[in-house]
Amino acid sequence: MGDAFKALSDPTRRHILELLSGGEMTAGEIAAHFNMAKPSVSHHLNTLKAAGLVTDERRGQNIVYCLNLTVFQELMKWFYDFGFVKGEDDHEDLE
Numbered sequence: 001m002g003d004a005f006k007a008l009s010d011p012t013r014r015h016i017l018e019l020l021s022g023g024e025m026t027a028g029e030i031a032a033h034f035n036m037a038k039p040s041v042s043h044h045l046n047t048l049k050a051a052g053l054v055t056d057e058r059r060g061q062n063i064v065y066c067l068n069l070t071v072f073q074e075l076m077k078w079f080y081d082f083g084f085v086k087g088e089d090d091h092e093d094l095e
Contacts, residue, residue, distance in 0.1 A: 004071055007051035013044050024066040
């Protein structure tokens with residue numbers, strides 16, 4: 001899980017995840033949202049992939065990326081388990 005937190009620490013990678021939250025995208029479509037060289041975007045994608053936050057699939061000449069929601073579920077469970085996120089039972093009755 002440490003790799004996931006390290007990957008999430010970078011604002012560019014968080015932006016890539018936000019883009020992918022709208023659906024799968026090719027590497028070129030992702031790169032079009034950034035003012036950086038494509039190899040730099042590829043480095044960020046590889047970091048996200050190594051952390052398990054995204055998956056990729058080759059479709060012809062393109063590589064399509066999408067979110068790996070399983071890892072996000074594990075991260076959310078970690079936040080709940082350590083009390084960083086309060087569940088519905090944790091709210092005080094305001095009446």
